Amino acid sequence: MFKLTVCLLTFNSARLLHEVLPPLVTVADEFIVVDSGSTDKTLDICHDYGLTIHHHPYSMHGAQMRHATELSSYDWVLCMDSDEILDAETVEFILALKAGSEPEANHAWRISRYWHVLGEEVRTIYPVSSPDYPVRLFNRIQARFNDRPVDDKVEGNLQTAKIPGRVRHDTFYSLHEVFNKLNGYTTRLVKYQNIRPSIARGVISAIGAFFKWYLFSGAWRQGKVGAVTGLYATLYSFLKYFKAWYAHNTKQGAVMEKHTDSRQV
Helix, strand or coil: CCCCEEEEEECCCCCCHHHHHHHHHHHCCEEEEEECCCCCCHHHHHHHCCCCEEECCCCCHHHHHHHHHHCCCCCEEEEEECCEEECHHHHHHHHHHHHCCCCCCCEEEECCEEEEECCEECCEECCEECCECCEEEEECCCCEECCCCCCCCEECCCEEEECCCCEEEEECCCHHHHHHHHHHHHHHHHHHCCCCCCHHHHHHHHHHHHHHHHHHCCHHHHHHHHHHHHHHHHHHHHHHHHHHHHHHHHHHHHHHHHHHHHHHC
């Protein structure tokens, strides 16, 4: 038998918390909530469940998760986002796992995560297929979240297994949320990764994404939701190159202006 800390990240998460929290409370021996500045009823709901909230400014998802695991009293952690809902089969597996002997430190488990967009389950959401299987239950001494600006993951010398069941990832719940995340993700990607500044490359990438993530994936069969996921993939593929191009030219213009000013002096 071993103890498990649940680490949950929140930010204006009231929409789903009454579905997210009960299964997590069931498996938790300790519960760490790290909030990055919620202004809705998130904090009130967490207090209703008797949870202590730790406030921490958000930089990147991986850094936020690492902060949460550092607050844990136990080495074994289950790291979740506030739009991921465990089903009964997943909960039963985790409880049975905890009741057995403590695993080797290099063992880890992946959740079976099924993506929902605008309330409907989808087969793909750029750049992943659904379900995907991220590592979420692991020994914090052996592994940690990396610093990728988008699509971060747990890294370490691990032997992983898949948890049965279905974890509902109820993300992109409105059209506003789709475009908000599209803008945020592409901006972070350009800021922290070396993206080639090229509009032409962006156009080519967008065309390829449209065919791969809308036509070939079968997303077109899902009507308006498929159109949204196809558009998301297309715009994401274009914007990361366009924003890199824009930032590069803005920087070059500033350098030239500074050089011109210095010559005039």
